[in-house]
Amino acid sequence: GNSVTQMEGPVTLSEEAFLTINCTYTATGYPSLFWYVQYPGEGLQLLLKATKADDKGSNKGFEATYRKETTSFHLEKGSVQVSDSAVYFCALSAPNSGNTPLVFGKGTRLSVIA
């Protein structure tokens, strides 16, 4: 079946450090891939997405590239800020998934310290 695996957290970084959160997926066909962010006490917000191989999604300084050869969609940011502290979820939407929406990873908590 379809699944998403993302690195275990928590991840703790100093401000201005480089961030990578790994995400790999298993899916039939060609899924769309997403990163969602959840700030403390809030719901999830779409951060970025990519719909086909080699697409790069980007938003708020974050980037992720859809790599079909490695079935990966790693999230990166060159210089994190304290305000980036949140839980990050990788997700996929498989073609022909019907009314069942995204398949989510378990989330990775990021803490950025000043």
Next chain:
Amino acid sequence: SQTIHQWPATLVQPVGSPLSLECTVEGTSNPNLYWYRQAAGRGLQLLFYSVGIGQISSEVPQNLSASRPQDRQFILSSKKLLLSDSGFYLCAWILRGSNVLTFGAGSRLTVL
């Protein structure tokens, strides 16, 4: 523009009491609606989804139920809460033909 509202934002209930969480969507018609639960330190668990009024699909057997009395209203209920029902409940919607899921702000339930 489309918006999604959930209430109450926070709820503390004793074991055995009933529950009603409400979700409404504005600015769209005929969306698919979803209830997720996020237990402490865990990922998202899909509980229910609905593709139309009165149509409810359950993903996991549990102490909860859902109803969709109107096109843009989705309600999560329980007759008798258990301690294990504590968690953060998220409503979400998606437009037909789209694959972007939009979430509400969530309702935090603590069962004592």
